[in-house]
Amino acid sequence: MRIGLAGVGRIGAFHAETLRDLSDVDEVVVSDLDADAARAVADKLEVGFAASPAELLAQGVDGFVIATATPGHAPLIRLGLEAGVPTFCEKPVAATLDETLDLARLVRTTSTPVHVGFQRRFDRGYQRAQQAVAGGELGFVHSIRAQTHDQAPPHAAYIPTSGGLFRDCSIHDFDIIRFVTGREVASVYATGANKGAAFFSEAGDVDTAAAVLTLDDGTLVNLSATRYNGGGHDVRMEVLGSDGTIGVGYDDSLAVTSAEPGATYPVGPRHWSFMERFLPAYRAELTAFAAVARGALASPCTVDDALQAFRVADACELSRRERRVVSLDEIPSL
Numbered sequence: 001m002r003i004g005l006a007g008v009g010r011i012g013a014f015h016a017e018t019l020r021d022l023s024d025v026d027e028v029v030v031s032d033l034d035a036d037a038a039r040a041v042a043d044k045l046e047v048g049f050a051a052s053p054a055e056l057l058a059q060g061v062d063g064f065v066i067a068t069a070t071p072g073h074a075p076l077i078r079l080g081l082e083a084g085v086p087t088f089c090e091k092p093v094a095a096t097l098d099e100t101l102d103l104a105r106l107v108r109t110t111s112t113p114v115h116v117g118f119q120r121r122f123d124r125g126y127q128r129a130q131q132a133v134a135g136g137e138l139g140f141v142h143s144i145r146a147q148t149h150d151q152a153p154p155h156a157a158y159i160p161t162s163g164g165l166f167r168d169c170s171i172h173d174f175d176i177i178r179f180v181t182g183r184e185v186a187s188v189y190a191t192g193a194n195k196g197a198a199f200f201s202e203a204g205d206v207d208t209a210a211a212v213l214t215l216d217d218g219t220l221v222n223l224s225a226t227r228y229n230g231g232g233h234d235v236r237m238e239v240l241g242s243d244g245t246i247g248v249g250y251d252d253s254l255a256v257t258s259a260e261p262g263a264t265y266p267v268g269p270r271h272w273s274f275m276e277r278f279l280p281a282y283r284a285e286l287t288a289f290a291a292v293a294r295g296a297l298a299s300p301c302t303v304d305d306a307l308q309a310f311r312v313a314d315a316c317e318l319s320r321r322e323r324r325v326v327s328l329d330e331i332p333s334l
Helices: 008-020 035-045 053-059 069-082 099-108 124-134 156-161 165-180 200-201 279-293 303-322
Strands: 002-005 027-031 063-066 088-089 116-118 141-149 183-192 207-217 220-226 233-243 245-250
Touching: 002 053, 008 124, 008 279, 027 035, 027 053, 027 220, 053 069, 063 069, 063 207, 063 279, 069 088, 088 279, 099 245, 099 303, 116 279, 116 303, 124 165, 124 233, 124 245, 124 279, 156 183, 156 200, 165 183, 165 207, 165 220, 165 233, 165 303, 183 303, 207 303
Parallel strands: 002 027, 002 063, 063 088, 088 116, 141 220
Antiparallel strands: 141 233, 183 207, 207 220, 233 245
């Protein structure tokens, strides 16, 4: 199987290396708007090279992986669909809700699968939590705590095109909440603040945020996000039920120092980036995409899934700006 990849930045180069090492993949071909960068990655990894994503698709591939900056996602998904090639795209599938809605409509008219890269669905901890909820182990679920705390902020130039903290960062939480619970978000109340670098507020964004989500069965979710968590990259979820509680992210890498005298947990080492935290999940999701590309698996995370997560992010951003509860009925859908 021949897999093409567009975008050779940090995550793209990692995906190219992962794909190269999959037993189902015979050849990987990389491309980028910066052809020199693509050639350098191709030479380093000893994989194929194409001068552009369009040229890559014209050469013929069995699967197409998109790992460019967000503005390139929607146009490249369209190119993949036009070529009839199963396509994998990092989140989000588009920079705006309108673009996401347009893509969702387009995907519904084709049989070509699109797999969206919400890698937490392939993390063993989140999968175990989903099984516990679905199997009734926790009784009825009444509360969830979810957080994504980056160890350090991205470069200032990234923020104006990121879509904001809820769309760029918390969108992973919105997707995994839906995945673990099987429920939809009914309403949100969100807020945010800035105590760090000025470039966040200059871009109309926040560096720290919190939200209360109410799911359609009445479950309450407390969510937090920050760009400043100097103790390490900290991504967790707790699912609290009438018969028990299960937690994700509570292994020895937990980026917390206990205040209790004599406590030795967690012992470390801590994770310092999302790449470390979710390395096995990234490999698992690309293994799944290879199965999607060869027709052995339906897309495990569709554009419709991405749309629902984006709608929650938009609702949180609206709530933050207007300082009010926002119903998801206010956010456009298909």
